[in-house]
Amino acid sequence: MGLQDDLRTQWRSGGMVVRLILINVAVFLVLHLVDLPFWLANSQAPDLLRWLKSTSALGTLLYTPWTVVTYMFTHSDLMHIFFNMLVLWFAGRMFEDLLGPRRILGNYLLGGVAGFLLYLISYNLFPVFVRFTEGSTILGASAAVMGVFIGIAAYRPDMEVQLLLFGRIKLKWIALIYVVIDLISIRQGGNSGGHIAHLGGALYGYMASVELRKGNDWSLGFVNLLDKLRRPFIRNKGPRMRVEKKFVRSTVTKDAEFSANKRDKQARVDAILDKISRAGYDSLSKDEKDFLFKASDGKP
Numbered sequence: 001m002g003l004q005d006d007l008r009t010q011w012r013s014g015g016m017v018v019r020l021i022l023i024n025v026a027v028f029l030v031l032h033l034v035d036l037p038f039w040l041a042n043s044q045a046p047d048l049l050r051w052l053k054s055t056s057a058l059g060t061l062l063y064t065p066w067t068v069v070t071y072m073f074t075h076s077d078l079m080h081i082f083f084n085m086l087v088l089w090f091a092g093r094m095f096e097d098l099l100g101p102r103r104i105l106g107n108y109l110l111g112g113v114a115g116f117l118l119y120l121i122s123y124n125l126f127p128v129f130v131r132f133t134e135g136s137t138i139l140g141a142s143a144a145v146m147g148v149f150i151g152i153a154a155y156r157p158d159m160e161v162q163l164l165l166f167g168r169i170k171l172k173w174i175a176l177i178y179v180v181i182d183l184i185s186i187r188q189g190g191n192s193g194g195h196i197a198h199l200g201g202a203l204y205g206y207m208a209s210v211e212l213r214k215g216n217d218w219s220l221g222f223v224n225l226l227d228k229l230r231r232p233f234i235r236n237k238g239p240r241m242r243v244e245k246k247f248v249r250s251t252v253t254k255d256a257e258f259s260a261n262k263r264d265k266q267a268r269v270d271a272i273l274d275k276i277s278r279a280g281y282d283s284l285s286k287d288e289k290d291f292l293f294k295a296s297d298g299k300p
Contacts, residue, residue, distance in 0.1 A: 007022070010022065015096055015101055016092075016096055016101035016102070016104050016105050017088065017089060017092035017093060017095075017096050017101075017104065020088060020092070020104075020105075020108055021085050021088060021089065023073055024073050024075065024081060024084070024085060024141055025081070025085070027052070027073050027074055027075075028074075028075050028081050031048055031049060031052075031074075031076070034046070034048060035048075049074065049076060049139070051064065051067070051070075052067065052070040052071065052073075052074040052139070053067060053070075053071050053074055053137050053138060053139035054067035054068055054070075054071040054116060054137065054138050054139070055067070055135040055136065055137050055138070056119065056120055056123035056124060056129075056135050056136050056137075056138070056193065057134060057135020057136075058124065059135075060135055061120075068113060068116055069109070069112070069113075071112075071116065071138055071139045071140070072108075072109075072112035072115075072116075072140070072141050072143065072144040073141065074139045074140065075139065075140055075141070076139065080140055081140075081141075084140060084141045084142055084145050085141075087145050087149060088141065088145045088148060090149075090161075091145070091148050091149035091152055091153075092104055092148055094152050094156070094159070094161075094171075095107070095148050095151060095152040097289060097292060098152065098155070098156065098292065099152070099155065099212075100220075102219075102220055102223045102224075103217070103219045103220050103223070104148055104219075105219075105223050106208075106218065106219025106220055106221075106222045106223045107147045107148045107151045107204070107205060107208060107219045108141075108144045108145070108147060108148055109144065109222070110147060110204055110208070110218065110219060110222055111143055111144045111145075111146060111147015111148065111151070111200075111201035111202075111204045111205055112141070112143050112144030112147065112201060113204075114143070114147065114200045114201055114203060114204035115142075115143020115144070115146065115147070115196075115197035115198060115199075115200035115201035115204075116138065116143065116197060116200070117200060118196055118197060118199060118200030118203070119138055119143075119193045119194075119196045119197040119200065122193070122196050123136055123193060129192070136193050138193050138194065138197060140194065142194060142197065142198050142201070143197040143198055143200055143201030144201060145201070146178070146198050146199075146201035146202040146205060147201040147202070147204050147205040147208075148205065149175065149178070149202075149205065150175050150178075150179070150201070150202040150203075150205030150206050150209075151204075151205035151206070151208055151209050151219075152171065152205075152209075153171040153172055153174065153175035153205075154172075154175070154205060154206045154209035154210065155209040155212065155213075156171060156273075157170065157171060157172035157175075158170050158171075158172065159171045161174070175202075178198075178202070179199065179202055182195040182198045182199050182202070183195075183199070265295060268291065268295075269291075269292065269295050272284065272288050272291070272292050273292075275288070
């Protein structure tokens with residue numbers, strides 16, 4: 001199997017986390033591969049990055065509104081994309097296993113948008129950023145990744161993960177450390193806007209999880225809305241062949257049996273979640289992980 005087939009297989013079966021990582025890596029590679037021949041020839045390369053990264057300059061943003069989305073898939077530095085994808089893989093697997101692939105897409109996109117909005121408001125409101133009246137720029141998946149990471153940490157705060165140097169630590173403490181670091185780092189270095197955006201993504205992740213517990217599913221609702229908006233643009237491939245199955249009364253599950261099956265399924269989910277709280281996600285067997293994924297996909 002060639003590289004192209006491997007990538008196609010990963011895209012189809014790897015889940016939403018893998019798809020998000022593949023998109024980020026693809027954009028990163030394209031930018032650098034396009035730039036490389038011009039660098040070798042010691043000539044000016046086309047500035048593709050300017051059309052993907054976003055800005056705090058309202059006038060410029062008015063003409064490049066798509067950058068509110070493209071910025072969160074764009075990186076110019078190798079270490080930047082490496083650490084962003086590492087955290088996305090770490091937090092995203094837990095998120096996707098517990099809450100499903102569609103919600104992780106919603107948290108990623110809305111976390112990135114929330115991070116951008118907090119950055120945009122801050123750079124146009126606070127006097128300390130007045131030196132950026134021409135507009136600063138922003139790029140990277142960090143805010144979107146924080147939406148995923150803080151989202152799962154807020155949803156399962158007592159879940160424990162195994163860290164190489166520190167042993168088993170609850171997710172809530174790791175999330176708190178990340179947030180504190182960003183709060184402190186706003187005043188240090190030259191990436192104040194980035195740290196502000198991180199906090200915006202974290203804020204969305206936290207609020208979305210709080211609302212999900214109340215029955216308000218922001219992320220899934222947003223992804224469902226996107227599906228409705230893109231439906232008219234999907235070419236109709238014609239009616240699909242329909243297979244009719246003859247109705248047999250004896251095969252219909254009775255109400256009592258259905259209720260019993262539902263209770264048994266919920267009891268097993270609760271037992272698995274209790275096991276995660278006690279021993280961490282890695283303690284689950286493959287069957288338990290598969291069952292939890294199927295039970296949680298698309299349902300709160």
